[in-house]
Amino acid sequence: MPTIGFHKHDHATCISSTLARAEAHCTAHSLKFTPVRRRTLEILLAEHRALGAYDLLAILSNEGLGTAPPVAYRALDFLTGAGFAHKIEGLNAYIACAHLGEDHAPAFLVCTRCKTVAEADTAADKGRLGQAAAATGFKIEKTVIEAMGICPACVEDTPCA
Amino acid sequence: MPTIGFHKHDHATCISSTLARAEAHCTAHSLKFTPVRRRTLEILLAEHRALGAYDLLAILSNEGLGTAPPVAYRALDFLTGAGFAHKIEGLNAYIACAHLGEDHAPAFLVCTRCKTVAEADTAADKGRLGQAAAATGFKIEKTVIEAMGICPACVEDTPCA
DNA sequence: CAATTGGATGTTATAACATATCAATTGGGG
DNA sequence: CCCCAATTGATATGTTATAACATCCAATTG
Known part of the structure; x- marks a missing residue:
């Protein structure tokens, strides 16, 4: 979760x-x-x-x-x-880090307006990237998973979105 | 696929x-x-x-x-x-872009050694990020999904990995 | 055919992000 | 106590990206 x-x-x-x-x-x-x-x-x-x-x-x-x-x-x-x-x-x-101590591959929801960031754990299998990597022999060292957008607070504050 | x-x-x-x-x-x-x-x-x-x-x-x-x-x-x-x-x-x-013309949310396998990049399509639901965003009211505008690592060719070429 | 207009370019400068290098210092283990 | 290794201090430079403003050019339109 x-x-x-x-x-x-x-x-x-x-x-x-x-x-x-x-x-x-x-x-x-x-x-x-x-x-x-x-x-x-x-x-x-x-x-x-x-x-x-x-x-x-x-x-x-x-x-x-x-x-x-x-x-x-x-x-x-x-x-x-x-x-x-x-x-x-x-x-x-x-x-x-929002999960200090837990070994994790982080994923982020990043508000481009206020720069607030929410951190979520990614699935252990690394999703489709993991599948794709396994299929081709690619060796993943690190994943970059970020959703850029507007957070709930900023959505409300936007005059004419 | x-x-x-x-x-x-x-x-x-x-x-x-x-x-x-x-x-x-x-x-x-x-x-x-x-x-x-x-x-x-x-x-x-x-x-x-x-x-x-x-x-x-x-x-x-x-x-x-x-x-x-x-x-x-x-x-x-x-x-x-x-x-x-x-x-x-x-x-x-x-x-x-490797999928020119198709509307897509790309994901990449990036070889940090030779800078070769493989492009995969992400699932339409955007995985856990999409779930997390929906749960909180976050509005995703763009996703950044990249696996950094070593491609098959470079793995083989590595003298003492 | 001007006149207009809006995107594309040219140009200079600078902002923003990141690292190389080397000397000086410090703190723990032999 | 001395040595080694990690950390810090300081200067310089490398790399990535944009601001600001002038100019050009081609399509529209009166």
Whole structure:
């Protein structure tokens, strides 16, 4: 059952519990959850929408955590590598993982207006792509599955859609 | 049944027939199939793999068809808008459509090594994304479905995978 | 045949996204 | 304590994409 996130929830709790899980994961796997990395994830969790690397960098920079692009990209590389965040290819932007800890092949509903993103799990078989790949001997390393569109809130706010 | 394209075929015929169909489509819809647009599609068809906008621009430039980035991006906008080409978001690159004329929601198997791309049609229901969208009131405008990996040919060529 | 008009192009500049490189630092294991 | 490896800091550059504005050209129409 896909878990969809266009609804209200207890944000402060969701942030702190996810950070705690991330911390635990790092401890368990001997990964370093450094201040920049931690803060980057915290920002993504707080925003709860896709942010560009330079948007993140601007925030980190304000807080004295680094000014040059590699700061943001290194943090994002770490977070995506650890499975704490995902890149939305259709936006060249990044979002906190909504299923931290579960090994998953994510799929997204992306609102192009407000950049809110809902994350769903894809089926284990990867659907038709998986069938097609199996039929031809193609070896899938990663899937990019994104639906770009307008979220319920933005649909209502649109004057003359 | 998905149509998968990691096999040999009569390339010259495939190019010319696709160009002819594109031309017919433009005539029917009062679109202008100008030299730059035509040549851009021809290049994509001939390469039969994903090309970056600046790769295309280099070729067009050599042929006196324009030197500035907008030349390539305008041609690509036209081709993607008309359904003659698709953007592969995972590569920031572009490919000729393999199902020109059929209204379709494409899915791709993308070889990250040789940039060869196989195009399959997605199911009409758009799978779990469609279900998720329907459940929440999300309005899908476009889907991005890409499997990044290694194609059969490159798997074999890999020395020590 | 002008005049109009709307899409297509030409051109310059810049915005936005991402990585290479190398030196300096830090923190844990031998 | 020293070494190794990972992280950070800093500068520069590479890559992808669009904004803005001028101009051209071909089809319509008066």
